[in-house]
Amino acid sequence: MKILKFTGILIWICCFFSTSYTYGQGNPATADTSQSAFEFIKDDFIAASLDSLAGLKYFEGFECPTDETLKNVFGFTPGFVPVYADSVYYNRLRKLDAASPISLTYNQYVKDYIELYAMRKRGLTERVMGLAQIYFPMFEEHLDRFNMPLELKYLAIVESALNPVAKSRVGATGLWQFMYGTGKAYNLKVTSLVDDRRDPLKSTIAACEHMNDLYRMYGDWLLVLAAYNSGAGNVNKAIRRSGGKMDFWQIRPFLPLETRGYVPAFIAVNYVMSYAAEHNLRPVQPLFHHFEIDTVIVKDVLTFSQISNMLNIPVEEIEFLNPAYKSRIIPATRDNTYVLRLQKKNIAGFVNNEAQLYAYRSQAEIEKEQVLAMMKTVTQAEYHKVKKGESLGLIARKYQCSVNDLKKWNKLRSTNIQIGQRLIVRPESVQQVEYAQAKPKPAPAPKPTTQAEAATEKNISENLAAVAPADSAKPEASTPVRKENKYHRVARGETLGRIAGQYNTSIAELQRLNNLKGSNIQAGARLIVGTTELTESAGQAVADNYQKPKEKNTVFKYYTVQQGDTLWKIANQHEGVTVEDIKRLNNITNEKQLKPGQKIKVTVVS
Structure with a gap:
């Protein structure tokens, strides 16, 4: 019995050390398979970038093509998901590897991401394939210009799933996911209105320059990809911790968790995009292709709504083609022009109507500007x-x-x-002014003058025609003339100097007119602030007009009551207006009748 127990213990110890050796000393490419499986189950940034396409407005209303629209070379039934043995994946990747300067290895990590793109996220992969028809020709053109492997175009799928407005949780933005600092180093400018990281062309050129710089450092494209994702500092530390190894798979355990899956995902995308038909994957056809897009130079400020209304283009289409403009505004000037991308069929319309486009404002915008200009007077x-x-x-x-x-x-x-x-x-004050214009009399009458002129009695003689009867004639030269005092009711807190400035006179003149020995005045006092010369007939007409402010041709100056307003406060804001005037014009008997938002008359304009 003791021998059996001892034998069982010995077997258990051997199994324990055997397992430890397998995980600790095995091939670096396959050693932490269980860890890889755990990482794969977690929804990492690569899966999240694919999911971002689900809400992209570009695809609204579109479904995957049917068998009739695209040839099914393998005769698969719709929705069928092929599954292949490891040997098939291995041999296909060997063919791709032989034709590429980038080492395309097959292992369990790569297989996990092949299954992600070709099986679990099939619908989103088909959308990526559609977007590739727009972006890949441009990517290839610039990769070729920089003498770089064309397979690097697939890196944008890993980074952003070809979503031009993609933004990571740490702030990386655009097709090539540039951070603010890295983008600035490659001349990608970011302002409140424009983000060059979201510009497909500018960001592609910057990505080529950045990867070229990294390749000069490492001389290995897989290490370049790792450094592109996590930064050269993290790759350098991983190289040191691995004992100076310059192979991605050997330094992989020392890299950040996200970067460990980054290179396998890149290899998997190469495979899936090259063997899409074998996996029954067919692209969602885009609204337009790369060859159908052209550019124009914008030389003045332009909004997407102006372009949309004038050229009859959906705003969503303009936004998709021009993702760099964050607020749908192109802040161009003659010294600082910007590029606008449109379908070729719309270019002629833009060029032929460019001047009108800059000047165009929708009717809603015009009305809004007019209302704001009329309703608000702002004093800093x-x-x-x-x-x-x-x-x-x-x-x-x-x-x-x-x-x-x-x-x-x-x-x-x-x-x-x-x-x-x-x-x-x-x-600082904001006053709202509104004029209630009644129907005109049969006899012509001059329009009201400015607010300041209408609020005082200085211009009464100029407006006699508006208040006199239609058949009245001008006074003769011999018509008797009399002088009439102008009065001001002192509001609480007012000083003689302030009143003098209000009526364009001096303190000494006010003292003379009112027999004042000093400058002390009482709230509510009625002060003479000047005189007006009137003919007898004109004086009577003015008196009649002020006694009957509600006649058909009367024009009032209105004020919208604000929170906390009182009659005294409102009167104090309007030149020559007293609390009693406001009460009389609005039949107010109790100040508590005032309510915020209420419009009240404050004076008679004409």
Whole structure:
């Protein structure tokens, strides 16, 4: 019995060390097969890039071609998924390897990714095959110009699945997945409106230059691919940790996890794209091919909506062909032009109507601009930097406002201020102005003048024709003339200096007109601020007009009530307007009747 137990223990120990030796000392290409299987089950970045095509608008409404549209050379039934033995994969890759300067090895890691592209993600692979008909001719042209292996075109499938707006979780962008810093090193500029990393042509040239630089470092294309993915620093560290080996499969265990699957995925894409028909894979046919695309130079700012409306091209098509423009705006100038890609059939329309395109605005855009121009008058805030010896009162007099105004605008609890402190002396304001124009009288009447002129009584004599009866004639030269005082109701916080500036007069003149000995005035006081010469008939007409503000031809200046507004605050914002005027014009008996968004009359324009 003891002998049997001892024998069992001995067998268990031998099995344990045998297993340890297999995983620790086996061939580097196949040693961590279980680890590879675990990595494969996890949805890595390569599978995620394929999935990004599922939402690409370019493919909306398109399905895979039927047997009638594409010849089925192997006679497969639709949906059939062929499966081949390892020996078949091995022999096919040997043929590809013999014709390429890149070492295309077959092993379990490569097989895992062949199954990913040819079996589990078949539908997305067929979409990639469709996009390849647009991008591969351009890739091959520039790879050939740089004297590089044409098989490197497949790297863009591993990187982005040929999605031109693909963006990784770490910020790599575009067909060739450039990081911001690497892209900048190869002259790929990024601004708020344009990202050259998403430009198919510019990024392809940059990718060729980058891979050429890496090849000069390593002299091995598989190491170049590893460095392209993880950076030369990580590859150099892996080489050191492997004892100086310069073979990808020998340094693979020392590379970042993502890069370990990167090269096998590249080899698998080479295989699947070369033997697509053998795997019953047929491309989703694109809307257009590479040879159907052309370019024009844009010399002025242009939006995709302008191009779409003028040339009758779907915005989605323009966006797909020009992915570098992030906000659908081409910020071109005569000194800084940009390239626009369109189908060849639309190029003539652009060239023939280029000037009109730059000038074109849709009706909706025109109306929006007009409304904004009419409804908003914006005044920027003005600041004053406190100097030595200045007080709040001195600053208030300088800018013709009150101390209370300065305290309110700057949220000050007291009059204490510090040297160098920045004070708001003119607050930012946005007023909404609207004119309610009634039907015109049979007799012609002049249009209202500017807001400032309409708000004061200085121009009453110029508008007599608008308020006089239709059959009234001009006053004769001998018509009696009388002078009439102009008044201003003092609002809380107003100063004599501020009122003087408002009516273009001086403090001394206001003191003379109102018999004031000092500059102290009380809120609610009625001050004479000037005089107006009127004929007797004109004076009567004006009086009649102001007594009847609701007659058909009356034009009012309106204000939209904002949150926190009071009648006093609204009156203070409009020249020559008092709280009583607003109450009378709007039949307001209680200030609590005001509601945000309500439009009220603030003065009579004509």
